[in-house]
Amino acid sequence: MRIDVVSLFPEFVATCAGFGVVGRAQERGLLALHGWNPRDHAEGNYRRVDDRPFGGGPGMVMLIEPLRATLAAARAADPQPAHVVYLSPQGRPLTQARVRALADLPRLILLCGRYEGVDERLLAAEVDEELSIGDYVLSGGELPAAVLIDAVTRLRDGVLNDADSAAQDSFEPDPALGGALLLDCPHYTRPPQHALGDVPEVLLGGNHAEIARWRRTQALGRTWERRPDLLDEAALSPADRRLLDAYRASRDDDGRAGD
Template identity: 45%
Template structure:
Protein backbone atom coordinates (compact mmCIF):
# COMPACT_ATOMS: atom_id res chain seq x y z
CA UNK A 1 0.00 0.00 0.00
CA UNK A 2 0.98 3.61 -0.57
CA UNK A 3 -0.28 6.42 1.68
CA UNK A 4 0.29 10.12 0.98
CA UNK A 5 -0.43 12.81 3.55
CA UNK A 6 -1.03 16.37 2.37
CA UNK A 7 -0.47 18.88 5.17
CA UNK A 8 0.87 22.29 6.19
CA UNK A 9 2.84 20.73 9.05
CA UNK A 10 4.87 17.77 7.79
CA UNK A 11 7.14 17.81 10.86
CA UNK A 12 4.22 16.66 13.01
CA UNK A 13 4.41 13.22 11.40
CA UNK A 14 8.12 12.52 11.98
CA UNK A 15 7.78 10.52 15.18
CA UNK A 16 4.45 8.91 14.36
CA UNK A 17 5.65 7.48 11.06
CA UNK A 18 9.03 6.26 12.31
CA UNK A 19 8.10 4.51 15.56
CA UNK A 20 6.22 1.41 16.70
CA UNK A 21 4.15 -0.67 14.28
CA UNK A 22 3.95 1.97 11.55
CA UNK A 23 7.72 2.48 11.61
CA UNK A 24 8.35 -1.26 11.42
CA UNK A 25 5.85 -1.65 8.60
CA UNK A 26 7.64 1.03 6.58
CA UNK A 27 11.02 -0.54 7.27
CA UNK A 28 9.72 -3.92 6.12
CA UNK A 29 8.30 -2.48 2.92
CA UNK A 30 4.68 -3.30 3.80
CA UNK A 31 3.66 0.32 3.27
CA UNK A 32 5.12 3.40 1.62
CA UNK A 33 4.18 6.69 3.29
CA UNK A 34 4.92 10.15 1.92
CA UNK A 35 4.24 13.58 3.41
CA UNK A 36 3.64 16.59 1.13
CA UNK A 37 3.58 20.23 2.25
CA UNK A 38 0.88 21.86 0.14
CA UNK A 39 2.20 25.33 0.94
CA UNK A 40 4.91 24.56 -1.63
CA UNK A 41 2.18 24.58 -4.28
CA UNK A 42 1.10 28.14 -3.54
CA UNK A 43 1.58 30.41 -6.57
CA UNK A 44 1.47 33.83 -4.88
CA UNK A 45 4.51 35.73 -3.65
CA UNK A 46 3.60 35.34 0.02
CA UNK A 47 3.05 31.56 -0.24
CA UNK A 48 -0.38 31.86 1.33
CA UNK A 49 -2.81 28.96 1.05
CA UNK A 50 -5.88 30.57 2.61
CA UNK A 51 -8.08 33.61 2.08
CA UNK A 52 -11.15 35.34 3.52
CA UNK A 53 -14.50 33.70 2.72
CA UNK A 54 -16.79 35.13 0.06
CA UNK A 55 -19.91 36.51 1.67
CA UNK A 56 -18.08 37.60 4.81
CA UNK A 57 -17.70 35.92 8.15
CA UNK A 58 -14.90 35.05 10.53
CA UNK A 59 -11.92 32.80 9.92
CA UNK A 60 -9.93 31.90 6.86
CA UNK A 61 -10.70 29.31 4.18
CA UNK A 62 -8.17 27.06 2.47
CA UNK A 63 -7.85 27.89 -1.22
CA UNK A 64 -8.57 25.15 -3.77
CA UNK A 65 -5.58 25.55 -6.11
CA UNK A 66 -2.67 24.58 -3.77
CA UNK A 67 -4.55 21.51 -2.55
CA UNK A 68 -5.66 20.40 -6.02
CA UNK A 69 -2.12 20.82 -7.35
CA UNK A 70 -0.53 19.03 -4.40
CA UNK A 71 -2.90 16.07 -4.55
CA UNK A 72 -2.77 15.72 -8.34
CA UNK A 73 1.04 15.63 -8.20
CA UNK A 74 0.78 12.37 -6.24
CA UNK A 75 -0.90 10.14 -8.81
CA UNK A 76 -1.10 9.57 -12.54
CA UNK A 77 -4.42 11.00 -13.84
CA UNK A 78 -4.42 8.36 -16.58
CA UNK A 79 -4.60 5.62 -13.95
CA UNK A 80 -7.37 4.75 -11.54
CA UNK A 81 -8.05 7.51 -9.04
CA UNK A 82 -6.91 6.69 -5.49
CA UNK A 83 -9.07 7.13 -2.41
CA UNK A 84 -8.68 10.82 -1.52
CA UNK A 85 -9.79 11.48 2.03
CA UNK A 86 -10.65 14.78 3.64
CA UNK A 87 -10.42 14.78 7.44
CA UNK A 88 -13.17 17.02 8.77
CA UNK A 89 -15.92 17.17 11.45
CA UNK A 90 -18.58 16.93 8.73
CA UNK A 91 -17.39 13.55 7.49
CA UNK A 92 -18.82 10.10 8.15
CA UNK A 93 -17.87 8.58 11.55
CA UNK A 94 -14.68 6.55 11.42
CA UNK A 95 -15.47 2.93 12.27
CA UNK A 96 -13.62 -0.37 12.13
CA UNK A 97 -15.78 -1.33 9.16
CA UNK A 98 -14.40 1.67 7.28
CA UNK A 99 -10.86 0.82 8.40
CA UNK A 100 -11.24 -2.65 6.88
CA UNK A 101 -12.49 -1.09 3.66
CA UNK A 102 -9.57 1.35 3.41
CA UNK A 103 -7.06 -1.41 4.16
CA UNK A 104 -8.02 -3.07 0.84
CA UNK A 105 -6.92 -0.04 -1.19
CA UNK A 106 -3.57 0.31 -2.98
CA UNK A 107 -3.27 4.09 -2.60
CA UNK A 108 -4.72 6.49 -0.03
CA UNK A 109 -4.27 10.27 0.00
CA UNK A 110 -5.16 12.08 3.25
CA UNK A 111 -5.74 15.85 3.21
CA UNK A 112 -5.24 17.66 6.53
CA UNK A 113 -7.15 20.89 6.82
CA UNK A 114 -6.80 23.97 9.04
CA UNK A 115 -8.47 27.29 9.70
CA UNK A 116 -12.22 27.77 9.17
CA UNK A 117 -12.49 25.07 6.52
CA UNK A 118 -11.96 24.16 2.88
CA UNK A 119 -13.16 25.80 -0.31
CA UNK A 120 -16.11 23.56 -1.08
CA UNK A 121 -14.88 22.84 -4.61
CA UNK A 122 -12.32 20.55 -2.96
CA UNK A 123 -15.23 18.52 -1.56
CA UNK A 124 -17.21 18.57 -4.76
CA UNK A 125 -14.52 17.81 -7.33
CA UNK A 126 -11.39 16.30 -5.74
CA UNK A 127 -12.02 14.01 -2.81
CA UNK A 128 -13.69 10.61 -2.64
CA UNK A 129 -14.32 10.46 1.14
CA UNK A 130 -14.85 12.74 4.14
CA UNK A 131 -14.02 11.18 7.51
CA UNK A 132 -14.55 12.38 11.07
CA UNK A 133 -12.88 10.66 14.03
CA UNK A 134 -15.36 12.10 16.51
CA UNK A 135 -17.86 14.80 17.37
CA UNK A 136 -15.36 17.39 18.50
CA UNK A 137 -13.18 20.02 16.84
CA UNK A 138 -9.38 19.82 16.57
CA UNK A 139 -6.89 22.46 15.52
CA UNK A 140 -6.24 20.64 12.25
CA UNK A 141 -6.52 17.39 10.38
CA UNK A 142 -3.10 15.99 11.27
CA UNK A 143 -4.19 14.00 14.33
CA UNK A 144 -7.13 12.38 12.45
CA UNK A 145 -4.73 11.52 9.62
CA UNK A 146 -2.38 9.87 12.11
CA UNK A 147 -5.26 7.83 13.51
CA UNK A 148 -6.29 6.69 10.02
CA UNK A 149 -2.72 5.71 9.09
CA UNK A 150 -2.20 3.75 12.30
CA UNK A 151 -5.52 1.89 12.13
CA UNK A 152 -5.09 0.95 8.45
CA UNK A 153 -1.41 -0.01 8.49
CA UNK A 154 -1.81 -2.48 11.36
CA UNK A 155 -4.26 -4.48 9.21
CA UNK A 156 -1.87 -4.94 6.29
CA UNK A 157 -0.61 -8.51 5.79
CA UNK A 158 2.44 -9.36 7.89
CA UNK A 159 2.50 -6.08 9.82
CA UNK A 160 1.44 -7.53 13.17
CA UNK A 161 3.59 -10.31 14.55
CA UNK A 162 0.46 -12.36 15.20
CA UNK A 163 -2.12 -11.92 12.44
CA UNK A 164 -4.90 -13.15 14.75
CA UNK A 165 -4.41 -10.03 16.89
CA UNK A 166 -6.16 -7.86 14.32
CA UNK A 167 -8.92 -10.42 13.87
CA UNK A 168 -9.74 -10.26 17.59
CA UNK A 169 -9.68 -6.47 17.89
CA UNK A 170 -12.56 -4.59 19.45
CA UNK A 171 -15.23 -3.74 16.85
CA UNK A 172 -13.90 -6.36 14.38
CA UNK A 173 -16.90 -8.62 15.05
CA UNK A 174 -19.21 -5.82 16.10
CA UNK A 175 -18.43 -6.19 19.83
CA UNK A 176 -15.90 -4.82 22.27
CA UNK A 177 -13.01 -7.14 23.02
CA UNK A 178 -12.98 -9.42 26.06
CA UNK A 179 -10.66 -8.77 29.07
CA UNK A 180 -7.02 -9.89 28.93
CA UNK A 181 -4.78 -11.14 31.75
CA UNK A 182 -1.12 -12.13 32.10
CA UNK A 183 1.38 -12.97 34.88
CA UNK A 184 1.38 -12.79 37.84
CA UNK A 185 -1.63 -14.98 38.60
CA UNK A 186 -2.38 -12.97 41.74
CA UNK A 187 -1.62 -9.27 42.13
CA UNK A 188 -2.64 -7.29 45.23
CA UNK A 189 -5.21 -9.95 45.97
CA UNK A 190 -6.75 -9.84 42.50
CA UNK A 191 -6.63 -13.20 40.72
CA UNK A 192 -6.84 -14.19 37.08
CA UNK A 193 -10.16 -15.98 36.30
CA UNK A 194 -9.59 -19.69 36.81
CA UNK A 195 -11.11 -20.65 33.47
CA UNK A 196 -8.14 -19.03 31.68
CA UNK A 197 -5.78 -21.45 33.44
CA UNK A 198 -7.95 -24.50 32.85
CA UNK A 199 -6.48 -25.48 29.48
CA UNK A 200 -10.04 -26.17 28.31
CA UNK A 201 -10.11 -24.25 25.02
CA UNK A 202 -13.84 -24.51 24.43
CA UNK A 203 -14.65 -23.15 27.89
CA UNK A 204 -12.10 -20.38 27.43
CA UNK A 205 -13.66 -19.32 24.14
CA UNK A 206 -17.12 -19.38 25.70
CA UNK A 207 -15.90 -17.22 28.60
CA UNK A 208 -14.27 -14.76 26.20
CA UNK A 209 -17.41 -14.47 24.09
CA UNK A 210 -19.57 -13.97 27.16
CA UNK A 211 -17.26 -11.32 28.60
CA UNK A 212 -17.10 -9.59 25.23
CA UNK A 213 -20.88 -9.42 25.31
CA UNK A 214 -20.81 -8.16 28.90
CA UNK A 215 -18.33 -5.39 28.15
CA UNK A 216 -20.34 -4.30 25.10
CA UNK A 217 -23.60 -4.41 27.06
CA UNK A 218 -22.13 -2.20 29.80
CA UNK A 219 -20.09 0.24 27.72
CA UNK A 220 -21.48 0.35 24.17
CA UNK A 221 -24.99 -1.17 24.16
CA UNK A 222 -25.64 0.62 20.85
CA UNK A 223 -23.29 -1.84 19.15
CA UNK A 224 -25.53 -4.77 20.08
CA UNK A 225 -28.25 -3.44 17.79
CA UNK A 226 -26.09 -4.16 14.72
CA UNK A 227 -24.03 -7.12 15.96
CA UNK A 228 -24.63 -10.60 14.55
CA UNK A 229 -25.79 -12.52 17.62
CA UNK A 230 -26.50 -16.23 18.00
CA UNK A 231 -29.24 -17.66 20.17
CA UNK A 232 -26.56 -18.51 22.74
CA UNK A 233 -25.38 -14.89 22.66
CA UNK A 234 -28.92 -13.69 23.33
CA UNK A 235 -29.29 -16.09 26.24
CA UNK A 236 -25.99 -14.92 27.71
CA UNK A 237 -27.09 -11.30 27.34
CA UNK A 238 -30.24 -12.04 29.33
CA UNK A 239 -28.12 -13.63 32.07
CA UNK A 240 -25.67 -10.71 31.99
CA UNK A 241 -28.51 -8.21 32.32
CA UNK A 242 -29.80 -10.01 35.41
CA UNK A 243 -26.29 -10.30 36.88
CA UNK A 244 -25.56 -6.61 36.41
CA UNK A 245 -28.90 -5.70 37.95
CA UNK A 246 -28.07 -7.77 41.01
CA UNK A 247 -30.61 -10.55 40.55
CA UNK A 248 -30.79 -14.05 39.05
CA UNK A 249 -32.33 -15.01 35.71
CA UNK A 250 -35.73 -16.62 35.83
CA UNK A 251 -35.92 -20.28 34.96
CA UNK A 252 -39.49 -20.12 33.67
Protein backbone atom coordinates (compact mmCIF):
# COMPACT_ATOMS: atom_id res chain seq x y z
CA MET A 1 0.00 0.00 0.00
CA ARG A 2 1.16 3.54 -0.76
CA ILE A 3 0.15 6.49 1.40
CA ASP A 4 1.11 10.05 0.47
CA VAL A 5 0.81 12.77 3.11
CA VAL A 6 0.41 16.42 2.14
CA SER A 7 1.49 18.48 5.13
CA LEU A 8 3.50 21.53 6.16
CA PHE A 9 5.24 19.15 8.57
CA PRO A 10 5.66 15.85 6.67
CA GLU A 11 8.61 14.91 8.89
CA PHE A 12 6.27 14.85 11.88
CA VAL A 13 4.06 12.21 10.29
CA ALA A 14 7.07 10.23 9.08
CA THR A 15 8.48 10.17 12.60
CA CYS A 16 5.19 8.93 14.10
CA ALA A 17 5.02 6.23 11.43
CA GLY A 18 8.56 5.05 12.03
CA PHE A 19 7.80 2.98 15.12
CA GLY A 20 6.08 -0.29 15.95
CA VAL A 21 3.74 -2.01 13.53
CA VAL A 22 3.81 0.78 10.94
CA GLY A 23 7.59 1.07 11.03
CA ARG A 24 7.98 -2.69 10.54
CA ALA A 25 5.47 -2.62 7.68
CA GLN A 26 7.66 -0.08 5.90
CA GLU A 27 10.81 -2.10 6.55
CA ARG A 28 9.15 -5.18 5.06
CA GLY A 29 7.92 -3.35 1.98
CA LEU A 30 4.24 -3.64 2.92
CA LEU A 31 3.76 0.13 3.19
CA ALA A 32 5.31 2.97 1.21
CA LEU A 33 4.92 6.34 2.94
CA HIS A 34 5.74 9.60 1.15
CA GLY A 35 5.56 13.17 2.42
CA TRP A 36 4.79 16.28 0.37
CA ASN A 37 5.22 19.86 1.60
CA PRO A 38 3.00 22.49 -0.09
CA ARG A 39 5.73 25.09 0.45
CA ASP A 40 7.75 23.30 -2.21
CA HIS A 41 5.02 24.22 -4.71
CA ALA A 42 4.34 27.75 -3.48
CA GLU A 43 5.43 30.83 -5.44
CA GLY A 44 7.38 33.88 -4.33
CA ASN A 45 10.36 34.38 -2.07
CA TYR A 46 8.37 33.59 1.06
CA ARG A 47 6.74 30.39 -0.27
CA ARG A 48 3.44 31.56 1.10
CA VAL A 49 0.77 28.89 1.65
CA ASP A 50 -1.92 30.88 3.50
CA ASP A 51 -3.81 34.18 3.48
CA ARG A 52 -6.48 36.08 5.41
CA PRO A 53 -10.06 34.79 5.11
CA PHE A 54 -12.61 36.71 3.08
CA GLY A 55 -15.29 38.21 5.31
CA GLY A 56 -12.84 38.90 8.09
CA GLY A 57 -12.23 37.00 11.27
CA PRO A 58 -9.22 35.52 13.02
CA GLY A 59 -6.65 33.14 11.61
CA MET A 60 -5.44 32.23 8.17
CA VAL A 61 -6.72 29.91 5.43
CA MET A 62 -4.53 27.64 3.30
CA LEU A 63 -4.34 28.74 -0.34
CA ILE A 64 -5.68 26.77 -3.29
CA GLU A 65 -2.73 26.75 -5.69
CA PRO A 66 0.09 25.39 -3.50
CA LEU A 67 -2.16 22.56 -2.34
CA ARG A 68 -3.51 21.89 -5.81
CA ALA A 69 -0.01 21.68 -7.26
CA THR A 70 1.13 19.42 -4.43
CA LEU A 71 -1.81 17.06 -4.88
CA ALA A 72 -1.13 16.92 -8.62
CA ALA A 73 2.51 16.03 -8.00
CA ALA A 74 1.54 13.36 -5.48
CA ARG A 75 -0.98 11.82 -7.88
CA ALA A 76 1.57 11.81 -10.72
CA ALA A 77 4.18 10.03 -8.60
CA ASP A 78 2.39 6.69 -8.94
CA PRO A 79 0.01 5.34 -11.62
CA GLN A 80 -2.36 3.76 -9.10
CA PRO A 81 -5.55 5.73 -8.50
CA ALA A 82 -5.46 7.63 -5.21
CA HIS A 83 -8.30 8.21 -2.77
CA VAL A 84 -7.86 11.67 -1.21
CA VAL A 85 -8.82 12.15 2.45
CA TYR A 86 -8.88 15.50 4.23
CA LEU A 87 -8.40 15.18 8.00
CA SER A 88 -10.85 17.62 9.56
CA PRO A 89 -12.94 17.95 12.74
CA GLN A 90 -15.87 18.58 10.40
CA GLY A 91 -15.48 15.20 8.71
CA ARG A 92 -17.36 11.98 9.26
CA PRO A 93 -16.19 10.07 12.35
CA LEU A 94 -13.43 7.58 11.60
CA THR A 95 -14.77 4.15 12.52
CA GLN A 96 -13.28 0.69 12.35
CA ALA A 97 -15.63 -0.10 9.48
CA ARG A 98 -14.30 2.87 7.51
CA VAL A 99 -10.72 1.88 8.36
CA ARG A 100 -11.34 -1.60 6.93
CA ALA A 101 -12.68 -0.11 3.70
CA LEU A 102 -9.69 2.20 3.35
CA ALA A 103 -7.29 -0.67 4.07
CA ASP A 104 -8.59 -2.43 0.94
CA LEU A 105 -7.46 0.45 -1.28
CA PRO A 106 -4.06 0.35 -2.98
CA ARG A 107 -3.33 4.01 -2.36
CA LEU A 108 -4.33 6.96 -0.18
CA ILE A 109 -3.43 10.65 -0.21
CA LEU A 110 -3.95 12.34 3.17
CA LEU A 111 -4.34 16.11 3.23
CA CYS A 112 -3.43 17.78 6.52
CA GLY A 113 -4.85 21.24 7.12
CA ARG A 114 -3.45 23.98 9.35
CA TYR A 115 -4.58 27.36 10.65
CA GLU A 116 -8.33 27.89 10.12
CA GLY A 117 -8.41 25.19 7.45
CA VAL A 118 -8.31 24.94 3.67
CA ASP A 119 -10.06 26.99 1.00
CA GLU A 120 -13.41 25.26 0.49
CA ARG A 121 -13.07 25.33 -3.29
CA LEU A 122 -9.98 23.14 -3.12
CA LEU A 123 -11.79 20.65 -0.91
CA ALA A 124 -14.79 20.49 -3.24
CA ALA A 125 -12.62 19.93 -6.31
CA GLU A 126 -9.83 17.68 -5.04
CA VAL A 127 -10.94 15.75 -1.94
CA ASP A 128 -12.93 12.50 -1.95
CA GLU A 129 -13.93 12.55 1.72
CA GLU A 130 -13.34 14.29 5.03
CA LEU A 131 -12.70 12.25 8.16
CA SER A 132 -12.47 13.20 11.83
CA ILE A 133 -10.86 11.27 14.68
CA GLY A 134 -13.04 12.92 17.32
CA ASP A 135 -15.16 15.85 18.38
CA TYR A 136 -12.29 18.15 19.28
CA VAL A 137 -9.91 20.48 17.45
CA LEU A 138 -6.16 19.99 16.99
CA SER A 139 -3.54 22.38 15.64
CA GLY A 140 -3.38 20.48 12.36
CA GLY A 141 -4.15 17.27 10.53
CA GLU A 142 -0.82 15.57 11.15
CA LEU A 143 -1.82 13.67 14.29
CA PRO A 144 -5.10 12.46 12.72
CA ALA A 145 -3.11 11.39 9.64
CA ALA A 146 -0.75 9.37 11.85
CA VAL A 147 -3.75 7.77 13.56
CA LEU A 148 -5.31 6.84 10.23
CA ILE A 149 -2.04 5.43 8.90
CA ASP A 150 -1.64 3.22 11.97
CA ALA A 151 -5.24 1.99 11.92
CA VAL A 152 -5.18 1.21 8.20
CA THR A 153 -1.72 -0.36 8.05
CA ARG A 154 -2.35 -2.94 10.76
CA LEU A 155 -5.26 -4.36 8.74
CA ARG A 156 -3.19 -4.97 5.62
CA ASP A 157 -2.32 -8.59 4.87
CA GLY A 158 0.96 -9.69 6.39
CA VAL A 159 1.46 -6.69 8.66
CA LEU A 160 0.48 -8.34 11.96
CA ASN A 161 2.28 -11.52 12.95
CA ASP A 162 -1.04 -13.14 13.89
CA ALA A 163 -3.84 -12.49 11.40
CA ASP A 164 -6.44 -13.31 14.09
CA SER A 165 -5.22 -10.46 16.26
CA ALA A 166 -7.03 -7.73 14.32
CA ALA A 167 -10.18 -9.84 13.94
CA GLN A 168 -10.52 -10.05 17.73
CA ASP A 169 -10.06 -6.33 18.36
CA SER A 170 -12.69 -4.04 19.79
CA PHE A 171 -15.12 -2.65 17.18
CA GLU A 172 -14.66 -5.55 14.79
CA PRO A 173 -18.07 -6.80 13.55
CA ASP A 174 -19.30 -9.92 15.31
CA PRO A 175 -21.08 -12.34 12.94
CA ALA A 176 -22.91 -13.91 15.88
CA LEU A 177 -24.48 -10.52 16.60
CA GLY A 178 -25.51 -9.79 13.04
CA GLY A 179 -22.41 -7.68 12.47
CA ALA A 180 -22.85 -5.56 15.59
CA LEU A 181 -19.78 -4.48 17.55
CA LEU A 182 -18.36 -5.58 20.88
CA LEU A 183 -15.47 -4.34 22.98
CA ASP A 184 -12.64 -6.76 23.61
CA CYS A 185 -12.41 -8.86 26.78
CA PRO A 186 -9.77 -8.24 29.51
CA HIS A 187 -6.32 -9.75 29.01
CA TYR A 188 -3.74 -11.01 31.52
CA THR A 189 -0.17 -12.28 31.44
CA ARG A 190 2.50 -13.47 33.89
CA PRO A 191 2.73 -13.66 36.85
CA PRO A 192 -0.52 -15.42 37.73
CA GLN A 193 -0.46 -14.00 41.28
CA HIS A 194 0.43 -10.42 42.06
CA ALA A 195 -0.09 -7.80 44.74
CA LEU A 196 -2.53 -6.08 42.38
CA GLY A 197 -4.63 -9.23 42.06
CA ASP A 198 -4.71 -12.74 40.62
CA VAL A 199 -5.43 -13.88 37.09
CA PRO A 200 -8.96 -15.35 36.83
CA GLU A 201 -8.75 -19.05 37.56
CA VAL A 202 -10.59 -20.03 34.39
CA LEU A 203 -7.72 -18.73 32.25
CA LEU A 204 -5.24 -21.00 34.01
CA GLY A 205 -7.18 -24.26 33.75
CA GLY A 206 -6.63 -25.13 30.07
CA ASN A 207 -10.35 -25.74 29.38
CA HIS A 208 -10.70 -23.96 26.04
CA ALA A 209 -14.49 -24.11 26.02
CA GLU A 210 -14.67 -22.50 29.45
CA ILE A 211 -12.09 -19.89 28.46
CA ALA A 212 -14.08 -19.01 25.34
CA ARG A 213 -17.26 -18.75 27.42
CA TRP A 214 -15.51 -16.49 29.97
CA ARG A 215 -14.10 -14.22 27.26
CA ARG A 216 -17.47 -13.95 25.57
CA THR A 217 -19.12 -13.08 28.86
CA GLN A 218 -16.51 -10.44 29.61
CA ALA A 219 -16.78 -8.88 26.14
CA LEU A 220 -20.56 -8.64 26.43
CA GLY A 221 -20.35 -7.29 29.97
CA ARG A 222 -17.64 -4.75 29.24
CA THR A 223 -19.61 -3.48 26.24
CA TRP A 224 -22.74 -3.19 28.40
CA GLU A 225 -20.84 -1.20 31.03
CA ARG A 226 -18.79 1.08 28.79
CA ARG A 227 -20.58 1.31 25.45
CA PRO A 228 -24.21 0.21 25.91
CA ASP A 229 -25.09 1.99 22.68
CA LEU A 230 -23.30 -0.78 20.78
CA LEU A 231 -25.57 -3.42 22.29
CA ASP A 232 -28.63 -1.46 21.19
CA GLU A 233 -27.81 -2.58 17.66
CA ALA A 234 -26.91 -6.15 18.57
CA ALA A 235 -29.18 -9.10 17.92
CA LEU A 236 -28.26 -11.08 21.04
CA SER A 237 -28.81 -14.81 20.82
CA PRO A 238 -30.48 -16.55 23.78
CA ALA A 239 -27.06 -17.88 24.79
CA ASP A 240 -25.47 -14.42 24.70
CA ARG A 241 -28.43 -12.99 26.60
CA ARG A 242 -27.90 -15.55 29.37
CA LEU A 243 -24.19 -14.73 29.54
CA LEU A 244 -24.91 -11.01 29.76
CA ASP A 245 -27.60 -11.51 32.38
CA ALA A 246 -25.18 -13.57 34.46
CA TYR A 247 -22.52 -10.88 34.15
CA ARG A 248 -24.93 -8.14 35.19
CA ALA A 249 -26.10 -10.19 38.15
CA SER A 250 -22.50 -10.75 39.26
CA ARG A 251 -21.78 -7.04 39.07
CA ASP A 252 -24.91 -6.23 41.07
CA ASP A 253 -23.85 -8.74 43.71
CA ASP A 254 -20.42 -7.09 43.93
CA GLY A 255 -22.00 -3.68 44.29
CA ARG A 256 -19.83 -2.30 41.49
CA ALA A 257 -22.37 -1.79 38.75
CA GLY A 258 -26.06 -1.93 38.16
CA ASP A 259 -28.85 -0.84 35.90
